[in-house]
Amino acid sequence: MSAPTPKDGVRVEVAGGANGRRRISVCAGTACVFAGSLKIRDAFVAEVAAAGLGDQVEVRISGCHGLCSQGPLAVVSGDDTYYPRLKLRDVKRVVEEHLVGGAPVEKLLYVDPATGERVRCAHDIPFYRQQRRIALRDVGVIDPESLDEYLARGGYEAARKALTTMTPEAIIDEVLASGLRGRGGAGFPTGMKWKFARQSPGDVKYVICNGDEGDPGAFMDASIMDGDPHAVLEGMLIASYAIGAREGYIYVRAEYPLAVRRLRLAIAEAEGRGLLGDDLFGSGWSFHLKIKEGAGAFVCGEETALIASIEGRRGMPRTRPPFPAVRGLWGKPTNINNVETYANVPWIIANGSAAYAAVGSETCKGTKAFSLAGKIVNGGLAEVPMGSTLRHVIFDVGGGVKDGKAFKAVQLGGPSGGCVPAALLDTPVDYESLAATGAIVGSGGMVVADESTCMVDLARYFLEFTQRESCGKCVPCRLGTKRMLEILERITAGEGEDGDIERLEKLATTIKKTSLCGLGQTAPNPVLTTIRYFRDEYVAHIDEHRCPACACDALIAFSIDPDLCTGCTLCAKKCPVGAITGDKKQAHRIDQSLCVRCDSCRAACRFDAVKVVSGPEQIAAALRAEAGD
């Protein structure tokens, strides 16, 4: 077994197989599953058996390995070889040449886009090399469905240490000293939260894990829950002892069936081995854990709404105080932390608060996991020290913008967050610095936008989301976001009016100040930050009826450049509405009255002859060119 302790946060190395067997570890994170990794796993099982290697090689799955854009991927233990973008036909080769023949299949190895060279080991790939993994220490490394693997990596040792050698106060002091702050987005010091819950009078208390990761474009918590469920359980167990809560709940978003399944399995296995339940580690401490599945409501990520939902009610937030630490679930003192927060706790107890506090920036200690998505080369899951710059995360770890396009903005923190432009790429990633830009760390979603992303449309998209998810309890959020959305819909439809930008700003200010909960208080952020940094795009939509990114359907037209069109007829075949006409080997034309702007023709054209333009004059010019005038 290589790297047996969770101390080893840097190297992403797949555990070896049981009984010294070699292991093929196939990533079964969500993105890889979408890319077909379960079929790859089945093919490995079949090929390994066919090669007669059944007793020497085991095929296992792992949680999200991180570099999702290279999925489906697999890692062979022993020489730690990383095979990205596997196809079914590659499997036989890997088994025959690598496992039987003993030499890694050179042709299938990862190619570093910067150097063009092939890289064999995952930890030599820049994406992995530049990370510091604490919360994700075992995600993608161990089989999430095996408690033994978690134990082999030092699992539950921190809980044993806490329960058998530390007082609750000492644990709280340790967490305080580590500087750990809530990873759900708000960044409240975790130790303080625990202290309040500990000090609240009462015999019955609860701990809750908030696994209602609702931000579109964020999947860190899902990856932890389905990639390393025991880390969450162990963190909660330590918290339960520190606070004095003998019961706990994990609230998981409805859309994460895999996380629910793996957590259930993990709880059952931990109970079976005496790691959850009564008299744990002979300390006399008891802790019982249950799962509550959400039912599809974004607002339940707010802690008081989440509590209402666990109680079986409509998930509507209430005013605070009283905070849940005083009056929470069933009216009892309750501590709520996010998944990633809990996952950090065992590491802190095992390695000490000083080791944790040594990582990160002045005000923000430790690391933060981010999901990198959108127009980025290395889409996936990355964990970096707090205080790293956005540039480092997006360009060094993330590999920069896809298809050689220009970076326009990064959207942070989902519907509660904001868009940060290129000029601010050197902003350090920590709670205070990002708040100053108008964005937030949030739960950790980072969606990169390039020149083809319309910032007004992106703001509209987020507001449509928060509007739909507004619970309706308070007026500013229920009606205010609706009015804002209507204005944004008008602007993207080319019907913007003078004064719309000012109206949006005024509404936004009121909604932020007067909404009951975090959902409403942050809902205007995507609009405010895009107005702040991309006001010219709003102006172009309103004054010129032009979408600079050519993304808003109402303001664009597709046309065919007769000089480039070869008359191959492919676009006409792909057009779902028969809007494209033309003879073979003659330049084609698009009937604007039929065109539904589905982009199929442009995607199909191999000669770059289909153009999309925006703005009345630009469209008129393109259509004149198409007509040959």
Next chain:
Amino acid sequence: MPRRVTRTPATVALPAGVDGPDLDRVGAITDDLDPTGNLIAVLQRLQQEFGYLPEPVIDELARLSGVPASRIYGVITFYAQFSTTPSGRHRVCVCHGTACHVAGAARITEALEQELHVEDGGTTRDMEFTLDSVACMGACSQAPVMRVDDDTYGNLTADQTRTIVRELVAELGLEVRRPGGAPEPTAEGGERS
């Protein structure tokens, strides 16, 4: 209220039949779980059992548990997962998370609306397909993505989406979709609207 963006993950064949739901099954579930403190879990189990939450089932739950039907409806209409209308036999679900949105998820939904002749959130008249959107499936690096029952598809284009649906329709032996989503009416029919 939040618009329905998700439904139960399991698409169950039309359960009710002509005789209405078997209400004894409601009792079996409420015996197992106490509805007063577990209303959401009970509703999830009921929806799994019946495919959706028909009115007689809700009335029976209210009768058995003593929880007023008005409160049960309050919960049902609050959460996107619950549905009081039956879903199609096959669930086509397009991700509209941020990454999928910037990668053109709207065009995928549009293509599906045209192919299946059904609006987003609706069910075809022959009860074969329900078209839905969800906020994020967490497969952002494969964006845009969709799920058809248990099959997942990534890096889609509108054109590929059409091909996938056409192949599925052929595979299922269904007639080519027509406006309204129904093949020529057959003797059986069996659909309700």
